[in-house]
Amino acid sequence: MNPPANETLIELRNLTKTYGEGDAAFQALKGIDLTIQRGEFVALMGPSGSGKSTLMNVLGCLDTLTTGTYQYQGIAVETLTTDERSLLRRYALGFIFQGFNLLARTSSLDNVELPLLYRGVSRRDRHERAVAALTSVGLPTKLHSTPAELSGGQQQRVAIARAIVTEPSTLFADEPTGNLDSATTRDIMELLTRLNQDRGITVLMVTHDDHVAATARRTVLIKDGQIESDLVRA
Amino acid sequence: MIWNAFAIAVREISRNLTRAFLTVLGIFIGVAAIITMVTLGQGATLAVKAQISNLGNNLLTLRPGAGFGARASSAGTPHFTEKDATIIGEQIAGIAAVAPVRSALLSTIYRQNARSSTVTGTTPVYFEINKWRVAEGRLFNEVDFRSGAAVCVIGNTVRTELFGSENPVGAQIRIGKTACVVIGLLVAKGQAGMGDQDDTIIMPLSALQRRVIGKTSSHDISQISISAQDGVDSEALITELTSLMRQRRNLQRNQDNNFNVFDTRQIAETLGSTTQLMTLLLAAVAAVSLMVGGIGIMNIMLVSVTERTREIGIRLAIGATGGEVLLQFLVEAVTLSCVGGVVGILLAFGLCAGLARLIQVPFNFNLQINVVAFLFAAGVGVLFGYTPARRAARLNPIDALRHE
Ligand SMILES: Nc1ncnc2c1ncn2[C@@H]1O[C@H](COP(=O)(O)OP(=O)(O)OP(=O)(O)O)[C@@H](O)[C@H]1O
Ligand SMILES: [Mg+2]
Numbered sequence: 001m002n003p004p005a006n007e008t009l010i011e012l013r014n015l016t017k018t019y020g021e022g023d024a025a026f027q028a029l030k031g032i033d034l035t036i037q038r039g040e041f042v043a044l045m046g047p048s049g050s051g052k053s054t055l056m057n058v059l060g061c062l063d064t065l066t067t068g069t070y071q072y073q074g075i076a077v078e079t080l081t082t083d084e085r086s087l088l089r090r091y092a093l094g095f096i097f098q099g100f101n102l103l104a105r106t107s108s109l110d111n112v113e114l115p116l117l118y119r120g121v122s123r124r125d126r127h128e129r130a131v132a133a134l135t136s137v138g139l140p141t142k143l144h145s146t147p148a149e150l151s152g153g154q155q156q157r158v159a160i161a162r163a164i165v166t167e168p169s170t171l172f173a174d175e176p177t178g179n180l181d182s183a184t185t186r187d188i189m190e191l192l193t194r195l196n197q198d199r200g201i202t203v204l205m206v207t208h209d210d211h212v213a214a215t216a217r218r219t220v221l222i223k224d225g226q227i228e229s230d231l232v233r234a
Numbered sequence: 235m236i237w238n239a240f241a242i243a244v245r246e247i248s249r250n251l252t253r254a255f256l257t258v259l260g261i262f263i264g265v266a267a268i269i270t271m272v273t274l275g276q277g278a279t280l281a282v283k284a285q286i287s288n289l290g291n292n293l294l295t296l297r298p299g300a301g302f303g304a305r306a307s308s309a310g311t312p313h314f315t316e317k318d319a320t321i322i323g324e325q326i327a328g329i330a331a332v333a334p335v336r337s338a339l340l341s342t343i344y345r346q347n348a349r350s351s352t353v354t355g356t357t358p359v360y361f362e363i364n365k366w367r368v369a370e371g372r373l374f375n376e377v378d379f380r381s382g383a384a385v386c387v388i389g390n391t392v393r394t395e396l397f398g399s400e401n402p403v404g405a406q407i408r409i410g411k412t413a414c415v416v417i418g419l420l421v422a423k424g425q426a427g428m429g430d431q432d433d434t435i436i437m438p439l440s441a442l443q444r445r446v447i448g449k450t451s452s453h454d455i456s457q458i459s460i461s462a463q464d465g466v467d468s469e470a471l472i473t474e475l476t477s478l479m480r481q482r483r484n485l486q487r488n489q490d491n492n493f494n495v496f497d498t499r500q501i502a503e504t505l506g507s508t509t510q511l512m513t514l515l516l517a518a519v520a521a522v523s524l525m526v527g528g529i530g531i532m533n534i535m536l537v538s539v540t541e542r543t544r545e546i547g548i549r550l551a552i553g554a555t556g557g558e559v560l561l562q563f564l565v566e567a568v569t570l571s572c573v574g575g576v577v578g579i580l581l582a583f584g585l586c587a588g589l590a591r592l593i594q595v596p597f598n599f600n601l602q603i604n605v606v607a608f609l610f611a612a613g614v615g616v617l618f619g620y621t622p623a624r625r626a627a628r629l630n631p632i633d634a635l636r637h638e
Contacts, residue, residue, distance in 0.1 A: 062551055062632040082628075083555045089631075090553025101548050101635055104541065105249050115552040117242065162552065 008071075009170065009202055010036040010059065015068035017054050017225075028054040030225040031068070036204070038169075041196045043213040044206045046222035052206045053098060053174055055222065059204065060095045060172040061085045073169075090118055094168035096176045098206075100159045102147045108134055108158045109143045115166045133161040138187060152179040160188065164195060171195065173205040177212055189215045236565075239558060243565035246545075256534045257619070258574040261611045264527030265578025266585060268520035268607040269600075273586045275513030277595035282509050284596075285424055285431075286502040292468065293363060295496040296322075296458040296475065311492040314455040316439075318482060322458065326474050328466035333360035335457040336439055338447055343408040344396040351392050353409055353435045355442025356459075363461040366436070371403035371418035374438055378417075382440035387418035389432035409435065412445045424594070468497055524607070528614035539622045540637060546626040547634030556627040560620070563627075567619025571612040578611065579604055 017029040028051045036042060044052050057063040058070065061077060070077040072088065080088065089095070094115075102111050112130040121129070134143060137157040147155050156179050163171060173192065177185040193215055195201045207213050221229040247254045298311045319334040336355045341348060360366075361373050366387075374385050386409065393402050402416045414437065423431040443449045462471055472495045479493055542563075549559050583599070590597035626634050 057632045062635075063630050083557070086550065086553055086555040089551065093553075095551060097551075097635075101544075101551065103545060103548055110245070114549070117238065118549075118553050118558065120238065 007038040008035055009038040009040075009073055010034070011069075011071040012059075013069045015058065015070060016066050017051075017058055017063070018066045028225055029058070029065075032225075032227060034220065034227065034230075036202065038202055039196070039200050040218060041193070041203045041216045042205070043216035043219045044204060044222060045208070045213055045219060046228070050222045051225040052222055054225075056095075056172050056174050056204065056206060060093055061089050062095065090115070091166075092169045094163035094166060094171045096156075096159050096163045096171070096173040098174040098178065100147070100152075100155045102155060102158055102162075104148070105146055107144045107146055108139060108150070108161070111147075111158055112162045112165050115162060119166065129165055130161070133165040134158070136164075136191060137161045138184070153181065153184055156180060157184075157188070160191070164191075164201075167199060168201065170202040170204065173203065175206050175208070177207065177209065185209075185212065236561070239561040239565050242562045243569060246562065246566060247569065250538075253534060253538055254570055256530070257570045257615065258577065260527040260530035260534070261571055261574025261615050262578035262581060264524035264614070265575050265607045265611045266581040267523040267527075268517070268610075269579065269582035269603055270585045270589070271516040271520040272513065272603045273582070273597070273600050274589055274593070274595065275509075275516040276600060277586075277590050277597055278593075279506070279509040279513055280598070281424075281595040282505050283502075286498065286505060292462040292464070292466070293498045294460040294462065294468065294471065294475070295498075296460065296479070296493060297496060298456070298493050300490055300492060300494065312483070313453045314458055314493075315452050316455060317452075318479070319455065319458050321482065322460065322475065322478065325478060326471065328463050328471055330461045330463045331359040331363050333357045333363055333459045334439060334455040335360065335459055336442060336454055337456050338442070340410045340446065341408075342392070342396065342435065344402075344405065347396045349392075349395050351435050352433065353386075353437065353442065353446070355437055355439035355446075357439060360436065360459060363459045367421045368418040369421045370401070371416070373418050374436075379438040379440055382438060382444050384412055384414045384437075384441050384445055385417045386414050386435050386437035387420055388416055388436075389420050389434040390422035391430055391433040392435055393419055409437070410446045414441075414446075468499055472497065524610060524614070527611065528618065532618040536622065539626075542622065543626040543629075543634050543637040546623065547629070547631050547637065550627070550629075550631035550634060559627045560623055563623035564616070564620055567616045568612070570619065571615030574615060575608040575612050579608060582607075 012032050012034040015029060015032040016027060018025050018027045020026055032055065044055065046052050054063070058065050065078055068078075072092075075088070077085070077088070103114070109127070109130050112133055113126045116126040116129060131140070131143065134140060137160050139154060139157050139161070142150060142154060142158075145154075147158070150158065156176065160173075160176060163173070171192070176192070177188050180188060189212060192203055192205065196203045203216075205212075205216065213219050218230070218232045220227060221231075296314065298313050300311075314334065316334050319332050323329060323332040333356050338353050339350055340353045342351045342353075354360075358373065358375050358379055366373070368387065371387070373387055374383070378385055386407075388396075388402060396402070396407065397405070402419055405416050406413050407416060408414070420432070420434075420436075443454070460475070462468055475495055476491065480491065483492060485492065546559050550556070582604075586597050626637070629637075
């Protein structure tokens with residue numbers, strides 16, 4: 001299934017993000033203009049501290065922007081209430097964190113079922129879909145392990161399963177393969193590519209790895225809170 | 235949505251059993267403590283009241299000596315005569331009955347069991363005045379009194395010590411050097427605020443005087459028991475009694491009373507207010523323990539607040555609304571508090587029943603204190619369980635996730 005061409009999904013105009021106030025204020029994003037079409041696979045690159053995670057958090061509605069506009073599917077996100085942003089996350093967005101963020105003492109299965117629970121999916125469907133998601137990330141044998149019983153890479157894969165189990169329209173992945181060996185990295189990248197191509201899920205991914213970035217057709221480079229370059233491969 | 239929040243809350247509780255257990259522990263200890271203390275305190279008050287009413291509630295006792303307490307000294311002051319008792323009954327209005335009493339500590343023997351007991355010699359109306367009833371056999375009557383029969387009735391303590399479980403009625407015991415037939419066993423009154431009332435042997439005054447001790451002097455009455463008619467003002471009665479006795483004992487104006495009148499109603503009031511004070515004190519101790527329980531809960535909640543804030547961040551990040559997260563925490567706190575409260579009530583019930591039997595006070599289930607303790611503890615649990623969540627649920631998900 002190929003994405004319909006030129007349907008704008010994300011549009012940022014002069015977006016800034018400032019942490020703190022007064023003397024301690026720090027501007028992490030200094031006027032970002034960015035347009036992403038539905039179905040794109042975008043790699044976000046840049047040196048450490050350049051503002052990649054900050055941008056992802058704002059895009060994923062986990063954080064609020066300071067000035068500028070952010071339109072998601074024509075919706076002005078900066079005007080939404082807290083609850084409306086929660087619902088946007090619930091029904092449209094998936095997020096893979098740099099630091100997993102799994103519930104402690106909670107089995108992989110329960111962690112992955114959690115977003116479905118908030119969507120009100122029935123018990124049986126939840127279970128089936130969570131098992132399918134965990135299988136697709138290569139963890140069919142770790143359904144009942146808690147995060148403490150999993151390696152870093154395995155925890156990352158549970159986190160990925162949790163993000164994709166709802167089949168979001170956009171998937172934000174902050175260094176999804178940062179903790180993985182090259183073989184697993186290849187598997188995960190294949191998975192993300194498949195989600196992008198077969199299901200039409202728009203993927204935004206932060207990475208430091210050029211090989212990983214090569215999976216994406218488009219690479220946005222950020223430096224010092226500003227977009228340095230924006231390349232689309234032919 | 236409520237059902238969903240409930241399901242999530244139950245999962246979250248089962249995942250953190252230690253935390254749940256500690257929370258419940260804090261609540262149930264508080265609840266159990268307050269219910270037990272108040273219930274037992276009230277039981278004790280009831281017991282004291284019951285025993286006081288056993289004493290006879292409009293009973294006056296006339297005794298030699300200037301007073302009781304530290305100044306009490308009957309040494310050297312003359313005792314009363316039987317004539318005193320008769321005159322009091324004849325001359326003072328509002329009196330129901332009067333009984334002269336002579337008491338002596340005498341050795342009592344049944345077979346190989348021996349002990350010294352207080353033996354009271356008196357007239358048959360004494361039983362009525364002091365509300366003694368017979369459990370087995372009979373009390374002595376006017377016929378026994380006039381004939382000076384060597385019969386006696388015994389209290390439950392004497393029975394236990396001399397007879398064990400044997401039936402004492404009809405048995406012969408020795409009082410001093412005299413053989414005496416036990417004709418009745420008194421209904422036990424228990425420990426009042428004034429010693430064991432059941433450690434007593436009561437016999438006709440005539441028999442005590444003639445057969446056991448011998449009539450030593452006409453002033454051999456150590457105490458006169460008087461019951462007032464219902465509705466008679468005991469103050470007025472005491473005044474009248476005092477002036478009559480001063481006259482009979484030839485006291486001059488400048489001389490102090492060499493006798494005193496002891497009013498059980500006063501004692502009842504004093505003891506009543508003392509036990510009430512005790513109940514209040516117990517309630518205060520219980521309230522403190524409830525507070526300590528509450529602080530325990532608060533501690534657990536605060537210690538887990540970092541972890542819980544991260545949990546809230548995760549839930550918000552994957553699409554929960556602040557309201558849903560709060561509802562979950564509310565359900566969690568309410569569930570734990572209620573479990574703690576119910577366990578506390580059950581424990582208190584067991585404790586009260588056991589302890590009440592142990593210290594021999596009546597156990598009355600007090601619905602009011604159960605409800606109050608439950609609501610208070612549940613309130614504390616909910617307040618401390620819920621408040622930290624309120625702040626976290628208002629944060630941006632990313633700020634909740636970054637919480638340290
Ligand atoms: N909560 C915060 N408060 C203050 N400053 C922050 C906060 N979060 C990030 N920053 C600052 O904003 C800048 C961008 O941080 P960000 O996490 O977006 O970097 P990044 O590009 O993701 O780096 P990395 O590749 O190391 O993950 C950094 O200089 C950082 O110090
Ligand atoms: Mg980062």
